[in-house]
Amino acid sequence: MGHIKRVRYRTVKRQKVGERPGAINIADDALKPIITVYSYNEKELVCADGHELKVILDQFKKCTDHTHWIQIRGLNDQKLIEDIGTYLKVNPLVLEDIANTHQRPKFDEYDDYVFMVTRQVYFNEEGELCNNQFSTIVKPNLIISFEETHDEHFEGVKARLKAGKGAIRTAGPGYMAYALNDTIIDTYFVLLARIGDELDSVEDRMYSNADKSIMYDTQQLKRTLIILRRITWPERDKINDILRSDNTLISNEVKTYLKDAYDHIIQVMDLIENYKEIASSIIDLYLSLVSNRMNEIMKVLTIISVIFIPLTFVAGIYGMNFARVDPATNKVMPDNMPELYSPHGYIYALGGMVLIGIIQVIVFWKKGWFSRL
Incomplete structure (x- = not known):
């Protein structure tokens, strides 16, 4: 039929x-x-x-x-x-x-x-x-x-x-x-x-x-x-x-x-x-069901966005490239990034960003956000 x-x-x-x-x-x-x-x-x-x-x-x-x-x-x-x-x-x-x-x-x-x-x-x-x-x-x-x-x-x-x-x-x-x-x-x-x-x-x-x-x-x-x-x-x-x-x-x-x-x-x-x-x-x-499915998708996207917002903030700060030393006169520029020329600074920045992401994931998990996805 x-x-x-x-x-x-x-x-x-x-x-x-x-x-x-x-x-x-x-x-x-x-x-x-x-x-x-x-x-x-x-x-x-x-x-x-x-x-x-x-x-x-x-x-x-x-x-x-x-x-x-x-x-x-x-x-x-x-x-x-x-x-x-x-x-x-x-x-x-x-x-x-x-x-x-x-x-x-x-x-x-x-x-x-x-x-x-x-x-x-x-x-x-x-x-x-x-x-x-x-x-x-x-x-x-x-x-x-x-x-x-x-x-x-x-x-x-x-x-x-x-x-x-x-x-x-x-x-x-x-x-x-x-x-x-x-x-x-x-x-x-x-x-x-x-x-x-x-x-x-x-x-x-x-x-x-x-x-x-x-x-x-x-x-x-x-x-x-x-x-x-x-x-x-x-x-x-x-x-x-x-x-x-x-x-x-x-x-x-x-x-x-x-x-x-x-x-x-x-x-x-x-x-x-x-x-x-x-x-x-x-x-x-x-x-x-369509509305709930859309809400679930928006929730996933929101969690991802919330995790990456502070990481983007950190990356944005260190992407400004205000030099500590003037390359022409070798004069120290006051109030500029002292850590720009720090040894292993790149590794420290990435590690800090990873640590921030892990802390956020733990907080979201304890609040039960992931269990309702």
């Missing part, structure tokens, strides 16, 4: 200033849609694939007593989105929110359907954080989901749907919306587990061999946690809005499961805050 890299941002084409509400703006790098229809009831599951609205309409005609989950992966087809909106009588503002993939998690209620937005956050194979939008429209006996990429994120839900066990085939489209949303929330735990492992690894590196890459890696993890925090807070509010809703599409049975999803998102939020504190403490500890 590679290290976590920087956040990968997808191209978002926002609404132009003054543009009419409900305008659909498709991102330049949006993918062509892949449509998969799952029509199910208690007895059977019927699947169909395609790229056009026709596959949906044909499935509706063939399976009249089924609940339908229409999964659309890829949004680069404005006509398809508009045709679905026309056929299902969806408000243009909802279609705009589906295509403009910068929405925050939310829950909107309309006359005969509800609209939900969730953020799909995961690490790709390159270790980049991907933050994509997942939108769902829930109508009686119908749920239609929109995803930005062709990646598969709901293998577990599809396996349960094929097995036909539990309430997934009988509890209606509201339960399917819960199952998809809960699956996305579960991926947050997987993502946070990897972030926790990365934080442990960074912390071990700091204790064994700290370098400046620790601060960069930790800051990247902290930035990832900030993005997750921006996602999970509105996600909590969204689930809370669903729980307080009286819409018949969200049955009491589904609300029981949603309470569990609400508990999960609270756990995610707690983990994010804990990991943010750990990341901040790692950065603070690293800066403290």
Whole structure:
């Protein structure tokens, strides 16, 4: 498993200033849609694939007593989105929110359907954080989901749907919306587990061999946690809005499961805050280690300087070269260095300097300066 890299941002084409509400703006790098229809009831599951609205309409005609989950992966087809909106009588503002993939998690209620937005956050194979939008429209006996990429994120839900066990085939489209949303929330735990492992690894590196890459890696993890925090807070509010809703599409049975999803998102939020504190403490500890290391270096340099200052002073005095005797007149110069011409004066000066240095080292050692280096 590679290290976590920087956040990968997808191209978002926002609404132009003054543009009419409900305008659909498709991102330049949006993918062509892949449509998969799952029509199910208690007895059977019927699947169909395609790229056009026709596959949906044909499935509706063939399976009249089924609940339908229409999964659309890829949004680069404005006509398809508009045709679905026309056929299902969806408000243009909802279609705009589906295509403009910068929405925050939310829950909107309309006359005969509800609209939900969730953020799909995961690490790709390159270790980049991907933050994509997942939108769902829930109508009686119908749920239609929109995803930005062709990646598969709901293998577990599809396996349960094929097995036909539990309430997934009988509890209606509201339960399917819960199952998809809960699956996305579960991926947050997987993502946070990897972030926790990365934080442990960074912390071990700091204790064994700290370098400046620790601060960069930790800051990247902290930035990832900030993005997750921006996602999970509105996600909590969204689930809370669903729980307080009286819409018949969200049955009491589904609300029981949603309470569990609400508990999960609270756990995610707690983990994010804990990991943010750990990341901040790692950065603070690293800066403290760097500061302490600099203090130790400065202390060593200070001790060396203090030792050599008196030696330099002695050398400076005897380097002034004021002669005792005038070499031209052989006249004795008063108050000049009498020891300049002393026998073995050089040896005596060096010996005195060495003695001064030894005395200083002994004094510093007794004060415990060397033991704290």
